[in-house]
Amino acid sequence: MSTSTPPGAPPYDAALSARLGAALAAKGPDYVPRTHHFTGDPGKHVPTYTNRLILETSPYLLQHAHNPVDWRAWGDEAFAEAARLHRPVFLSVGYSTCHWCHVMEGESFEDEEIARYMNEHYVSIKVDREERPDVDAIYMSAVQALTQSGGWPMSVWLTPAREPFFGGTYFPPRDGARGAQHGFLTILRELATTYAKDGERVGRAAKSLVEAVRKDMESSGGAGAMPAATVIGETVDYFKRSFDGVEGGVRRAPKFPSNVPIRLLLRANRRSGDADALHMATLTLAKMAGGGMYDQLGGGFHRYSTDARWLVPHFEKMLYDNALLAVAYAEAAQATGRADFARVARETLDYVLREMTSPDGAFYSATDADSEGVEGKFFVWSLKAIEDVLGAGPETARFVRYYGVTAGGNFEGENILNAAHPDEAEWAALASARQKLYDVRARRAPPLRDEKVLAAWNGLMISGFAVAGRVLGEPRYVAAATRAATFVLDRMRAGGAGRLARSFKDGRPGPAGFLDDYAFVTAGLLDLYEAGFDRRFLADARALADDTQRLFADARGGWFMTAGDHEALLAREKPAYDGAEPSGTSVALLNALRLATFTGDDRWRQIAEGAFGSVGAVLANRPMAMTEALLALDWASDDAREVAIIWPRGATAEAARPLLEVLRTTFLPNVVRAAASEADVEALAELAPFVEGKVATGGKPTAYVCERGTCQLPTHDPVAFAAQLAAAKPR
Numbered sequence: 001m002s003t004s005t006p007p008g009a010p011p012y013d014a015a016l017s018a019r020l021g022a023a024l025a026a027k028g029p030d031y032v033p034r035t036h037h038f039t040g041d042p043g044k045h046v047p048t049y050t051n052r053l054i055l056e057t058s059p060y061l062l063q064h065a066h067n068p069v070d071w072r073a074w075g076d077e078a079f080a081e082a083a084r085l086h087r088p089v090f091l092s093v094g095y096s097t098c099h100w101c102h103v104m105e106g107e108s109f110e111d112e113e114i115a116r117y118m119n120e121h122y123v124s125i126k127v128d129r130e131e132r133p134d135v136d137a138i139y140m141s142a143v144q145a146l147t148q149s150g151g152w153p154m155s156v157w158l159t160p161a162r163e164p165f166f167g168g169t170y171f172p173p174r175d176g177a178r179g180a181q182h183g184f185l186t187i188l189r190e191l192a193t194t195y196a197k198d199g200e201r202v203g204r205a206a207k208s209l210v211e212a213v214r215k216d217m218e219s220s221g222g223a224g225a226m227p228a229a230t231v232i233g234e235t236v237d238y239f240k241r242s243f244d245g246v247e248g249g250v251r252r253a254p255k256f257p258s259n260v261p262i263r264l265l266l267r268a269n270r271r272s273g274d275a276d277a278l279h280m281a282t283l284t285l286a287k288m289a290g291g292g293m294y295d296q297l298g299g300g301f302h303r304y305s306t307d308a309r310w311l312v313p314h315f316e317k318m319l320y321d322n323a324l325l326a327v328a329y330a331e332a333a334q335a336t337g338r339a340d341f342a343r344v345a346r347e348t349l350d351y352v353l354r355e356m357t358s359p360d361g362a363f364y365s366a367t368d369a370d371s372e373g374v375e376g377k378f379f380v381w382s383l384k385a386i387e388d389v390l391g392a393g394p395e396t397a398r399f400v401r402y403y404g405v406t407a408g409g410n411f412e413g414e415n416i417l418n419a420a421h422p423d424e425a426e427w428a429a430l431a432s433a434r435q436k437l438y439d440v441r442a443r444r445a446p447p448l449r450d451e452k453v454l455a456a457w458n459g460l461m462i463s464g465f466a467v468a469g470r471v472l473g474e475p476r477y478v479a480a481a482t483r484a485a486t487f488v489l490d491r492m493r494a495g496g497a498g499r500l501a502r503s504f505k506d507g508r509p510g511p512a513g514f515l516d517d518y519a520f521v522t523a524g525l526l527d528l529y530e531a532g533f534d535r536r537f538l539a540d541a542r543a544l545a546d547d548t549q550r551l552f553a554d555a556r557g558g559w560f561m562t563a564g565d566h567e568a569l570l571a572r573e574k575p576a577y578d579g580a581e582p583s584g585t586s587v588a589l590l591n592a593l594r595l596a597t598f599t600g601d602d603r604w605r606q607i608a609e610g611a612f613g614s615v616g617a618v619l620a621n622r623p624m625a626m627t628e629a630l631l632a633l634d635w636a637s638d639d640a641r642e643v644a645i646i647w648p649r650g651a652t653a654e655a656a657r658p659l660l661e662v663l664r665t666t667f668l669p670n671v672v673r674a675a676a677s678e679a680d681v682e683a684l685a686e687l688a689p690f691v692e693g694k695v696a697t698g699g700k701p702t703a704y705v706c707e708r709g710t711c712q713l714p715t716h717d718p719v720a721f722a723a724q725l726a727a728a729k730p731r
Helices: 014-026 059-063 076-085 099-109 112-121 133-147 184-197 199-217 230-242 262-272 275-290 319-336 339-355 383-390 394-402 424-429 431-441 455-472 475-491 515-532 535-552 584-599 602-614 616-621 623-636 653-665 678-685 718-726
Strands: 071-073 089-094 123-128 154-158 164-168 503-505 641-647 671-677 702-707
Touching: 059 123, 071 076, 076 089, 076 123, 089 099, 089 133, 099 112, 099 184, 112 184, 133 154, 133 164, 133 199, 154 184, 164 199, 184 199, 230 262, 230 275, 230 623, 262 275, 262 319, 262 623, 275 319, 275 339, 319 339, 319 455, 339 424, 339 455, 339 475, 383 394, 383 431, 394 424, 394 431, 424 431, 455 475, 455 515, 455 653, 475 515, 475 535, 515 535, 515 584, 535 584, 535 678, 584 602, 584 623, 584 671, 602 616, 602 623, 616 623, 641 653, 641 678, 653 671, 653 702, 653 718, 671 678, 702 718
Parallel strands: 071 123, 089 123, 641 671
Antiparallel strands: 089 154, 154 164, 641 702
């Protein structure tokens, strides 16, 4: 199977052509490329062009493997070619489920005139931001310095030395398109001309941008002061001033789930009894779950709401959003006792099990916003379509009323289902109607699913299943977390015990992992230990945290995003911003504090203090930029407890269920939990020394609540145990 060289590109040599042909043939007869360019009968799915991206495993790169653009993957070879040809580099960064990435592909990268110009005047590189967050972060910093905004697709023009000199995000293809004065083709021509004729000007621009990038990414240092706990209250006050008291979230659009730090608000309420903090958390959770941003039929959350009412989503579903929200809803259910929050956590995780879990138990990355080339088509309904499924009786009328369905629709003539006034009894009554519609929807052409497995995002989802499994009493969720953790530990490390990989696709691990991969997986393993008390996961968490220190630690305090032996880029970032995902810094900080409490090893406390110092200026001046780090500050400024439950030799954990139920239902965030049979205490004490010498007194399951090794009276009584936990308030 062969295809033509992209227009304007030099002919591929015989060896490369053979490799491309073999890679294409290996896709099999059912391979359907995402491209408008075919040879002969489109039904045969034979693409006109095939470029080097066919050799990659990233779903995003493979989407562009048949563009007429002569794309290359990021690497030394591409930049060496640019230097040899004395050409600038065009860098395009995106991800497989990015709607506007698809738009720019269709408008520009599949346009043969534009592709020919790119092939004749540039070396063009594609990067999957989810596989290479280090590259993405550096050039996003440059784009933000230039434009004061950012996003994807990201478009950056570089010198062969990898230095940026111009950039932006999405560009319409030609002048006047979408109201743009200058289209992408015009910009390509102007910048190629400038690069060729005015190298001095390009050099000045590149130098200025590189300085800005380094200042932005390497600004956090060390030896700063430990922030005061009052920063938490100040941050909560900031969110009070920007809070939307009607719809929840912040008073603006678009609205992202991460705009309001739910878990921090729950801790602030516990810390000071701040009723407003609790109200902000619960109103936001309720409004998100009732809105169109939540998939009312299938469960799970879309990426964000384009409006202020959580109604019209950007229809992508990202694994990390659903992982983080599962934890937030589970903790809120625990803190408030609200059944609706527990339900949403369950529905979200059931969606992930049903639609986002590989046969091996790992979790896929995302699903697209588009179906059959139309954004949201898979998810929306006309009134007639609903009536065709449910009939014209009272069930339909009830469903239409509850989910806000109208003949005119609320999104491009169709309806995004939403419950403006959620009611659990009404929700339960409509279960049959929802199932009928879900079954019909399942026969529609589904959005593309990115089946790349990312270590970091799997770590977040392991936490999601583990925390919800523990809080909601769902062993199947703990089992799902266990399968995923086993996959990551066994399949995503070289030889099963080596360096953690960033990604896994097509049976092989991808590039080396970053700080967030190590930090998020470590956190997931700690949560999984506390959910099922399998001590191998506590051991693995400690080992992975040690690896994090060895590979990423800055001697001045904190951590770099990349390991010391990583490819040298323009800057070595020390993450200091929590966005849609928490930063690796924030999660590693809390990991260190949890390990300090688990192990009693003062080294971990010192590591945490150094990390606080490295981001001290951010937490002092812009704490809302690192709200996940404030979870660690809440822990550090609390009297973190050690809780152990021990049952007699020969008995099972079932004997300790009354005590375990108290622990399960109590919202106590700053605590480490351990449980074991008396027969296993000695082995567990090697990992968690605070359990040493603990016994099942009187031959009965016994609970211990301790602080720095000093314990209250052991008890068999669940009521007394609950009182001891309730007394564990922050100082």
